[in-house]
Amino acid sequence: MTSNIVARRYARALFTLGKRTSLQELENNAAALESIRTAVAASPDLAQVFRSPIFSVGDKTAIIKALAKKLKFGGTILNFCLLLAEKKRLSSIEGIAEEYNGLLDAEKGVMRGQLLTAVTLDEEHKKALVAKLEKQAKRTLLLNFGVSPEILGGVVLKVGDQVMDASLRAQLSILKDTIKRGE
Structure with missing residues (x-):
């Protein structure tokens, strides 16, 4: 076991x-x-x-x-x-x-996660982002904010096992793959 x-x-x-x-x-x-x-x-x-x-x-x-x-x-x-x-x-x-x-x-309806951005966000932007995400998830979110310049822009949200990668780096990678395939 x-x-x-x-x-x-x-x-x-x-x-x-x-x-x-x-x-x-x-x-x-x-x-x-x-x-x-x-x-x-x-x-x-x-x-x-x-x-x-x-x-x-x-x-x-x-x-x-x-x-x-x-x-x-x-x-x-x-x-x-x-x-x-x-x-x-x-x-x-x-x-x-x-x-x-x-x-x-x-039990309390809380989700914990991590939100990575390319630049440091001020408190006002953090609160607005959390409020928007809570509205979409219909749950309370407790997020740890981090900075990762490698993502170039956008955000990467990790909650539990799920990762939502809305970073500029991911979008450029998708575009690169699309161009390679000739689509």
Whole structure:
């Protein structure tokens, strides 16, 4: 079983459990998972402990309890992490957090993505562009803006698995292919 499948299954289980309570519980769980993911990313030693079969379940449980105290989470997330330790799945915590955030975004009707432009946009243009895209998608969009001079002009929008390439570079490439084929 690949780690993506494991992460997806555990994230769905935790999400289903939180959904029985409230949206606030779902958001609290997401915040706790994100704080754990940040701690693991910031500490290679902690990541190594979570991955290593050398450390016993008892050792990992003690570390999780100390982490819970430090990061101030408990209840469902603490029990969830203890279950992950018991099932030897702590190494999947980062993937679980990512999958969980995706489920929460879908529940709230939010889509996350990245918008690349050839030049830096000012805040007014960013807001106008997001508003127009939200109107077309009929969903709330949270976009990270980036600059990529290689696209020459236009935009490249990446949302989930989908990429909309409305860049000048892509248009020139299409034109070049059309000319080569003699159409």
